[in-house]
Amino acid sequence: MHVPRRSRGAFTPPGRSDTRRRVAGSLAALATAAGVLTACGSSDGTTTLVWYINPDSGGQAAIAKTCSTDEYTITTQTLPQDANQQRVQLARRLEAHDSGIDLMSIDPPYTAELANGGLLAPIPQAEQDKLKQQSFKGATDAATWNGQLVVYPFWSNTQVLWYRKSFVEKAGLDMSQPVTWDQIIKAAADNGGTVAVQANKYEGYVVWINALVSGAGGTLITDASKGVDADVTINSPAGEDAARVIEELAQSKAAPPDLSIAQEGQAGATFGTPQGAFMVNWTYIWHNYDATQPDVAKDIGYAKYPETVQGDSSRPPYGGIGIGVSTYSKHIDEANQAAACLVEPKQQATNGAMTGNMPASPAGYQDPQIQKLFPPALIKLFEDSVNTAAPRTVTPYWSDISGAIQSTWHPPASVTSSTPATSATFIHDVLTGKKLL
Amino acid sequence: MTATTIPREATKTSPTGPSDRSVAENRLGQKLVAPALIMMVLVTAYPMLQALYLSLFRYRLTTPDDKGFVGLGNYVTILTDSLFWKDTLNTVIIMVVTVAVELVIGFAFAMVMHRIIFARGVMRTAILIPYGIITVVSAFAWQFTFSINNGWVNSWFDWLPGISSTTNWYGDHWHAMFAIMVSEIWKTTPFMALLLLAGLSQISEDMLEAAKVDGATASQRLFKVILPNMRAAIMVAVLFRALDAFRIFDNIFIMTKGAQDTESSSFLTYRQSIEQFQLGMGSALSVLLFLTVLILAYLIVKFFRVDLAQARGEG
Numbered sequence: 222m223h224v225p226r227r228s229r230g231a232f233t234p235p236g237r238s239d240t241r242r243r244v245a246g247s248l249a250a251l252a253t254a255a256g257v258l259t260a261c262g263s264s265d266g267t268t269t270l271v272w273y274i275n276p277d278s279g280g281q282a283a284i285a286k287t288c289s290t291d292e293y294t295i296t297t298q299t300l301p302q303d304a305n306q307q308r309v310q311l312a313r314r315l316e317a318h319d320s321g322i323d324l325m326s327i328d329p330p331y332t333a334e335l336a337n338g339g340l341l342a343p344i345p346q347a348e349q350d351k352l353k354q355q356s357f358k359g360a361t362d363a364a365t366w367n368g369q370l371v372v373y374p375f376w377s378n379t380q381v382l383w384y385r386k387s388f389v390e391k392a393g394l395d396m397s398q399p400v401t402w403d404q405i406i407k408a409a410a411d412n413g414g415t416v417a418v419q420a421n422k423y424e425g426y427v428v429w430i431n432a433l434v435s436g437a438g439g440t441l442i443t444d445a446s447k448g449v450d451a452d453v454t455i456n457s458p459a460g461e462d463a464a465r466v467i468e469e470l471a472q473s474k475a476a477p478p479d480l481s482i483a484q485e486g487q488a489g490a491t492f493g494t495p496q497g498a499f500m501v502n503w504t505y506i507w508h509n510y511d512a513t514q515p516d517v518a519k520d521i522g523y524a525k526y527p528e529t530v531q532g533d534s535s536r537p538p539y540g541g542i543g544i545g546v547s548t549y550s551k552h553i554d555e556a557n558q559a560a561a562c563l564v565e566p567k568q569q570a571t572n573g574a575m576t577g578n579m580p581a582s583p584a585g586y587q588d589p590q591i592q593k594l595f596p597p598a599l600i601k602l603f604e605d606s607v608n609t610a611a612p613r614t615v616t617p618y619w620s621d622i623s624g625a626i627q628s629t630w631h632p633p634a635s636v637t638s639s640t641p642a643t644s645a646t647f648i649h650d651v652l653t654g655k656k657l658l
Numbered sequence: 659m660t661a662t663t664i665p666r667e668a669t670k671t672s673p674t675g676p677s678d679r680s681v682a683e684n685r686l687g688q689k690l691v692a693p694a695l696i697m698m699v700l701v702t703a704y705p706m707l708q709a710l711y712l713s714l715f716r717y718r719l720t721t722p723d724d725k726g727f728v729g730l731g732n733y734v735t736i737l738t739d740s741l742f743w744k745d746t747l748n749t750v751i752i753m754v755v756t757v758a759v760e761l762v763i764g765f766a767f768a769m770v771m772h773r774i775i776f777a778r779g780v781m782r783t784a785i786l787i788p789y790g791i792i793t794v795v796s797a798f799a800w801q802f803t804f805s806i807n808n809g810w811v812n813s814w815f816d817w818l819p820g821i822s823s824t825t826n827w828y829g830d831h832w833h834a835m836f837a838i839m840v841s842e843i844w845k846t847t848p849f850m851a852l853l854l855l856a857g858l859s860q861i862s863e864d865m866l867e868a869a870k871v872d873g874a875t876a877s878q879r880l881f882k883v884i885l886p887n888m889r890a891a892i893m894v895a896v897l898f899r900a901l902d903a904f905r906i907f908d909n910i911f912i913m914t915k916g917a918q919d920t921e922s923s924s925f926l927t928y929r930q931s932i933e934q935f936q937l938g939m940g941s942a943l944s945v946l947l948f949l950t951v952l953i954l955a956y957l958i959v960k961f962f963r964v965d966l967a968q969a970r971g972e973g
Contacts, residue, residue, distance in 0.1 A: 316935075
């Protein structure tokens with residue numbers, strides 16, 4: 222298959238057509254590049270702000286439309302479902318100085334990490350003052366890093382105890398008074414019911430553990446500002462109380478068979494079965510069964526998050542979303558203006574009404590859209606729960622701490638009274654780089 | 659392609675050395691391959707050297723101020739950590755079990771594809787379908803299959819001891835490992851079958867005919883004629899699949915996310931570098947993974963005496 226050298230020339234097109242082809246190629250390349258470059262600006266001259274949102278049922282897209290002005294249009298792009306994957310995608314793209322992200326919805330535990338890495342543009346001081354006035358204290362705390370508000374508190378979620386009224390009646394449990402984990406586990410086990418929680422190896426499991434430890438008066442770590450030298454405090458009587466509750470549920474007949482792989486969705490499905498009795502889950506559960514299982518929807522009752530220790534007020538989980546502006550956005554001023562609009566109490570309420578994710582401000586709770594959606598007693602319960610919620614520690618190392626807890630506390634059936642001690646050592650070793658996570 | 663029964667001596671070059679024509683052909687071949695080779699070196703050597711350099715640092719993407727030179731510290735941390743060895747063991751178990759099972763099933767499939775007389779095209783296509791499916795998609799399918807909530811394994815096989823409607827396949831280590839390995843075997847057996855089919859088609863019908871005439875039974879023909887003559891093809895299939903299986907990632911990522919200690923070496927590397935942004939530690943793990951694969955390939959080639967050239971029919 223030897224091709225003689227000279228014969229190659231026979232296949233070369235004449236000079237002119239070659240030039241023409243090159244020009245055509247360059248034009249095509251230019252056209253493509255122009256298409257890519259103009260993607261961040263509309264044809265009518267207005268700026269396009271791209272908002273990376275966590276998946277929802279359309280609330281964020283709706284308010285993006287409302288907050289678009291003559292100067293800029295806010296468009297949305299959806300991030301992965303999993304909170305950690307959202308964090309990974311945002312951080313990696315921002316570290317690569319991606320200017321295609323202007324605004325982003327950020328889960329509270331990862332706010333400090335992104336802010337510490339210099340990936341979030343500062344929020345104007347006047348706006349920070351206004352946001353502090355407007356938002357719940359828990360929402361403000363979760364959005365603060367190094368004394369500065371680094372994201373706009375948008376929605377703040379909390380968990381309550383959901384129960385099946387028919388089951389509770391059968392079990393004879395008085396739900397008008399605060400109940401403990403021991404009580405609901407025993408009631409469910411004795412009456413053929415289940416207690417649905419989030420105990421898969423993921424962030425949601427740490428949310429539960431954090432709530433249990435906080436409910437017993439403890440913390441996972443303190444002095445988070447010391448970074449890797451923070452004090453790991455999970456090995457405490459409160460940590461042992463939390464381990465006792467998890468062990469008790471995992472070993473009891475009230476544990477759903479899918480306990481070790483249950484996330485919010487699986488817990489919701491378990492609660493909807495005939496064995497469903499109790500569940501801790503976020504606010505959107507109230508309307509979860511309206512369309513699919515109306516009989517379950519009618520049977521749902523709600524109460525404050527269960528107590529870890531009888532007599533000690535529970536500290537429900539805190540979740541939510543803050544809106545951050547990217548350092549690498551080419552339109553930081555417009556993005557800040559847009560974010561300020563997106564977190565107005567009215568927009569928070571519109572989003573809440575469409576998605577079930579509650580506002581981050583008392584004014585948002587008062588909005589007629591929210592008032593119409595939930596019974597007054599439930600709204601009050603949500604508000605009380607947010608006010609007494611225990612946010613996860615704000616630290617740039619949260620993903621390490623959370624991962625170390627997941628490694629040592631999962632599966633729930635392996636949890637014993639020695640788990641807090643094991644996990645404290647492991648967290649410390651991971652933070653100081655002595656152990657792999 | 660030559661049959662493996664031809665004596666090796668016969669395939670060696672003559673004492674007078676290669677002919678001018680084969681020298682010229684070789685030279686042309688080298689020239690044709692050169693651009694691709696240079697490109698490959700550029701795109702693979704740079705990241706490899708970069709990884710080697712990064713592995714000597716404590717470097718986390720989100721805490722850039724904390725970057726510092728640690729020498730071989732990352733390697734020491736990794737090699738003295740039980741998690742690394744646990745994950746390596748998992749990977750080896752998955753590799754050995756899946757390759758062994760795939761070899762047996764793959765051989766049966768290869769025989770079917772080779773011998774079938776009617777509906778040959780349909781049968782070959784049917785056997786190859788799993789290999790054409792993207793691993794992530796097949797992993798999702800198998801995740802649902804074994805799911806306690808909506809899978810069919812529990813309801814179809816609840817007559818077997820140890821399986822009931824409440825068996826949580828992702829609830830403990832061995833159940834989860836079983837599910838992962840089943841999905842891996844299902845997905846890659848066709849590849850094994852394809853490689854073995856190539857080996858099968860090399861065996862001359864005359865040889866089998868002769869064995870038959872000599873009174874060899876079917877099993878004698880299989881063990882004394884077919885398998886020995888397929889040795890090179892089998893070894894290449896084992897080598898390719900073993901190296902492939904050692905890098906297992908997708909199935910674990912989709913099915914368990916590494917829970918129940920089902921993490922593999924690749925998954926550990928992914929978590930360190932992608933999820934935790936630990937570029938230093940992640941790079942050190944990547945380097946170790948690369949070395950492990952290299953050693954594995956060397957061992958397989960050495961101990962099983964795989965002759966890649968012979969398998970390609972260039973002997």
